[in-house]
Amino acid sequence: MSKFRPLSATVFVSPQIAPADIAEAKAQGVTLVINNRPDGEEAGQVPGAEIEAAAKTLGLDCVAIPIASSFDAASVDAMRNALADNAGKTLAYCRSxxxxxxxxxxxxxxxxxxxxxxxxxxxDAGYDLSRVDGLLGQLG
Incomplete structure (x- = not known):
C-alpha cells in the first residue's frame, strides 16, 4: 500500500519520503514533488537536495516550500502557484x-x-483539517 494519500485527483500528500519513493510517485503520474519540510528538522532526515536530485533524475519537477512552525501568505501563494503551474499530479510531503x-x-x-x-x-485522506478556518484568519 502506498504511503501517498490522495487529497484530490491530482494532489497526494505523504510523510517523509526517500529518494527510492520517487519512482513510485512517477509511476502514479506525479510530475511535481513539493517539499514542505525544512532541512535539519530531526536527526536522520533525508535532505531535501537528495529528494530533489532523485526527482530530477526521473524527470520530475521539485519545489521547496518549507513550513517550519506557522503558515504565512507567501507560503500559501507559493503552493497555489506550484499547483497551478503543474499540469500533472503533485506529491507534497513533510514529516507526517x-x-x-x-x-x-x-x-x-x-x-x-x-x-x-x-x-x-x-x-478522507486521514488528516484533521479543522484548524483551516483559524489559519485562514491568521493569513490576513
Whole structure:
C-alpha cells in the first residue's frame, strides 16, 4: 500500500519520503514533488537536495516550500502557484504529511473551494483539517 494519500485527483500528500519513493510517485503520474519540510528538522532526515536530485533524475519537477512552525501568505501563494503551474499530479510531503495537507487546504480555500469540501478531502485522506478556518484568519 502506498504511503501517498490522495487529497484530490491530482494532489497526494505523504510523510517523509526517500529518494527510492520517487519512482513510485512517477509511476502514479506525479510530475511535481513539493517539499514542505525544512532541512535539519530531526536527526536522520533525508535532505531535501537528495529528494530533489532523485526527482530530477526521473524527470520530475521539485519545489521547496518549507513550513517550519506557522503558515504565512507567501507560503500559501507559493503552493497555489506550484499547483497551478503543474499540469500533472503533485506529491507534497513533510514529516507526517499534516503540514502539506494544511498548506494544500489553505491554497484551495484561497482559491475559493468551500471549506467543508477541503476539510472532507483531508478527513478522507486521514488528516484533521479543522484548524483551516483559524489559519485562514491568521493569513490576513
Amino acid at each position: 504529511g499534516t503540514r502539506s495537507a494544511h498548506l494544500w487546504a489553505l491554497a484551495q480555500a484561497r482559491d475559493g473551494v468551500p471549506l467543508d469540501t477541503v476539510k472532507q478531502a483531508g478527513a
